Amino acid sequence: xxxxxxxxxxxHAGAARPxxxxxxFLPSALGILIFFVPVTIAGNTTILLDHMxxxxxTLLGELSxxxxxxxxxxxxxxxxxxxxxxxxxxxxxxxxxxxxxxxAALMAMTGWGPGFLHEPDMLPFLFERLVIPxxxxxxxxxxxxxxxxxxGLLELIGVLLQPIMRPIWRTPGRSAIDAVASFVGSxxxxxxxxxxVYQAGQYSxxxxxxxxxxxxxxxxxxxxxxxxxxxxxxxxxxxxxLTLAITFIVTAVTVRLPPLSRMDDGxxxxxxxxxxxxxxxTAWRTGLGVAEQAPGLHRSVALNVREGLVMAIxxxxxxxxxxxxxxxxxxxxxxxxxxxxxxxxxxxxxxxEDGAALAQASAAGLAEMFLPAxxxxxxxxxxxxxxxxxxxxxxxxxxxxxxxxxxxxxxxxVTRIVVVWFMRVALSLLLAVPAGYLVLALxxx
Numbered sequence: 001x002x003x004x005x006x007x008x009x010x011x012h013a014g015a016a017r018p019x020x021x022x023x024x025f026l027p028s029a030l031g032i033l034i035f036f037v038p039v040t041i042a043g044n045t046t047i048l049l050d051h052m053x054x055x056x057x058t059l060l061g062e063l064s065x066x067x068x069x070x071x072x073x074x075x076x077x078x079x080x081x082x083x084x085x086x087x088x089x090x091x092x093x094x095x096x097x098x099x100x101x102x103x104a105a106l107m108a109m110t111g112w113g114p115g116f117l118h119e120p121d122m123l124p125f126l127f128e129r130l131v132i133p134x135x136x137x138x139x140x141x142x143x144x145x146x147x148x149x150x151x152g153l154l155e156l157i158g159v160l161l162q163p164i165m166r167p168i169w170r171t172p173g174r175s176a177i178d179a180v181a182s183f184v185g186s187x188x189x190x191x192x193x194x195x196x197v198y199q200a201g202q203y204s205x206x207x208x209x210x211x212x213x214x215x216x217x218x219x220x221x222x223x224x225x226x227x228x229x230x231x232x233x234x235x236x237x238x239x240x241x242l243t244l245a246i247t248f249i250v251t252a253v254t255v256r257l258p259p260l261s262r263m264d265d266g267x268x269x270x271x272x273x274x275x276x277x278x279x280x281x282t283a284w285r286t287g288l289g290v291a292e293q294a295p296g297l298h299r300s301v302a303l304n305v306r307e308g309l310v311m312a313i314x315x316x317x318x319x320x321x322x323x324x325x326x327x328x329x330x331x332x333x334x335x336x337x338x339x340x341x342x343x344x345x346x347x348x349x350x351x352x353e354d355g356a357a358l359a360q361a362s363a364a365g366l367a368e369m370f371l372p373a374x375x376x377x378x379x380x381x382x383x384x385x386x387x388x389x390x391x392x393x394x395x396x397x398x399x400x401x402x403x404x405x406x407x408x409x410x411x412x413x414v415t416r417i418v419v420v421w422f423m424r425v426a427l428s429l430l431l432a433v434p435a436g437y438l439v440l441a442l443x444x445x
Contacts, residue, residue, distance in 0.1 A: 016288050024152045024291035031147030035220055038236060046233045049144060050224050053136045065109050068127070068135040072105045072320060075313030090406050094318060101317030104324050105131070117324075121331070121374075126323050130370055133225050134319065135312055141221035142308025146300040156287030160279065168252050169214070171207045179215035179248070187216035187401045195408040206263035208410045213260070213420045214251030216405075217395045218369055226391055229373045230384040235439055239388060242435045247393040250427045257423060259416045315400050319368065322399035326367030330360075330375060339363035342422070346429040347386075350437075354383035358433075362390045362425050366418075368399040385436035386429065393428040396421040 034048045041051050057064050076098040079085035085095035107113040108127035117123050148154075154177045162173030169175070174197070182190025191212060198208035218226075223240060224233075232239050254260055275282070294300065330336050340360030347355040357379065364371035369391045376387035396402055396417055405412055 016284075020288050020292050023294065024156075024287055027147040027151040027297065028153040031144060031149075031153075034144045035148065036237065036240070047224070047236060049137070049141060049221065050228070050233065052140055053133060053224075056136050056140060057132065064132050064136070065127070068132045068316065069105050069109060071135050071309075071313050072102055072131070072317045075315075075317040076102045078310075078313055088407070090403050094403055097321045098317035101320035104320040105317075108320075122327055123324065125374065126320060126327070129229060129374075130225065130323065131316055131319060133228070134222070135316055137221045137225060138312040138315070139305055139308040141219070142304040142311075143301050145308070146297070146304040150300040150304075151294050152287035152290035155290045156283045159283035159286050162279070169210060169248070170255050171210055172203070175203070175207065175211050175215065178211050182216040182219065187218060187395075187404060190216040191401075191404050191408055195410065198408075198410060201267060204263075204265045204267035205411050206260065206265040207267070209263055209412050209416075210251070210255050210260055212405050212408070212410050212412065213395060213417065213424075214254060215248075215395075216401065217247055217392055218401075222369075223388075223392055226370065226373045226388050229370070229377055230388045231377075232385060232388055235385075235443055238439050238442065239385065242439070243389045243392050246389055246428060246431045246435065247395070249431060250393055250424050253427055254420055254423050259419055263411070318399045319370070323368045323370065326364060326371050326399070327374070329367065330364045330371060336360050336364040339366075343426055343429055346426045347433060349430070350433040352383060352386075352433055354379045358383045358386055359429070361387055362394070362429060365391050365394050365397055365425065366421060367397065369394070369397045369401075381440050382433060382436035385439055386432035389432035389435060390425060390428045393432070394421060394425045396424065 036047060038045050038047055039051065044051070044054075060067060076095075079091065079095045079098070084091060086092055104123065105127065107117060108123040108131075111118060155174075158174045158177045161176040165171050165173050165176050175194075178190050178193050178197075194203065194208055194211045194216065197203050198205075203211070220240065223243065224236075227233050227236055227239055295303075337360050340356070340363040343359040343362055344356060347359050352358065354376070358376065361372040361375035364375060372387040372391040376384055379387070396405075402414070402417055405417065406414070
């Protein structure tokens with residue numbers, strides 16, 4: 001039948017074909033529905049993705065622990081099978097930590113090992129509240145992520161955001177896509193994109209570093225886990241958008257301070273500028289172009305599920321081992337207490353009761369982004385809310401995102417990363433506490 005359409009197609013080359021417009025809007029709208037619209041099912045109000053994870057866990061029942069254990073074993077074996085475990089010192093350290101993660105998971109499941117590890121706030125907590133949900137949410141989230149990121153919505157937004165990105169964050173418009181991809185997908189997807197664009201010479205070293213330390217934050221799917229741990233799902237949309245805003249405000253400040261402001265900003269190749277007055281049409285064309293080229297839904301879902309599984313297996317073993325180390329350090333050593341006092345002034349200014357605890361929990365986020373949420377799970381609302389924001393907006397942590405950055409070709413040293421982390425946490429706390437009071441007032445009223 002295709003012969004009848006050829007002349008019509010040539011006539012409509014200027015206008016968009018209805019099929020392509022649908023391909024741009026339908027998946028994107030469905031993605032927005034699944035990630036952002038709270039729905040009440042069986043008396044529980046939360047977003048659809050969260051309902052699906054709860055459903056999957058209920059279906060698996062006792063098997064969910066074995067499923068998580070299988071992912072952790074796969075994650076520890078993956079670097080050995082792929083042969084990149086000895087590529088660098090970082091990879092070697094993490095390969096050892098991942099194997100330690102398998103041991104920790106086995107202990108969590110069998111109850112074997114020293115008693116202090118089996119206290120409710122140690123292994124059981126890590127395994128039940130974190131590892132199992134992450135193991136389910138990353139692959140399930142990846143399925144629906146395809147809807148949000150593969151059909152042109154991001155590119156359309158990218159062109160529209162050019163006039164905002166440059167002046168505020170000193171990065172090209174297309175970095176908006178990176179930012180959203182890591183926020184909606186995961187920092188590892190965001191960093192993959194950033195590294196590819198940087199190697200192609202389309203980002204300068206400074207731009208790549210800004211994106212890696214400022215935008216490659218944990219994903220919306222991880223934020224659901226943080227929100228559930230802190231009992232914030234009732235204010236999910238407020239939590240999500242305020243955290244997004246605070247993360248990007250903090251980034252706008254850090255790009256103007258050393259070490260980021262002093263990095264090399266030369267690059268061989270920029271991005272196409274939209275002509276004045278033509279921004280909307282350029283954005284529309286770009287979005288449609290991507291939708292037209294986009295693979296069929298089944299193909300992009302399959303691809304995303306593979307990426308999601310690889311990501312789940314690479315995070316879970318290190319959550320188990322680095323998370324446990326972090327919890328032990330937080331409980332039995334004064335390390336984070338000392339670090340926390342550096343952040344105390346930024347909280348004390350707001351007169352928060354749990355201020356000192358919040359400052360120390362925020363410092364623990366350097367080891368693993370979930371630690372602030374785990375340590376503040378029982379606190380009062382404003383402190384819980386602030387901990388939830390900081391665990392996301394600080395962006396950088398040793399159990400996953402820092403080794404990810406170090407494995408790219410972006411010229412960031414550990415020292416530079418830690419300096420940026422410190423500034424991010426301090427600024428985040430300064431903004432997150434008043435945001436918590438605001439949400440409390442809104443949800444009470």
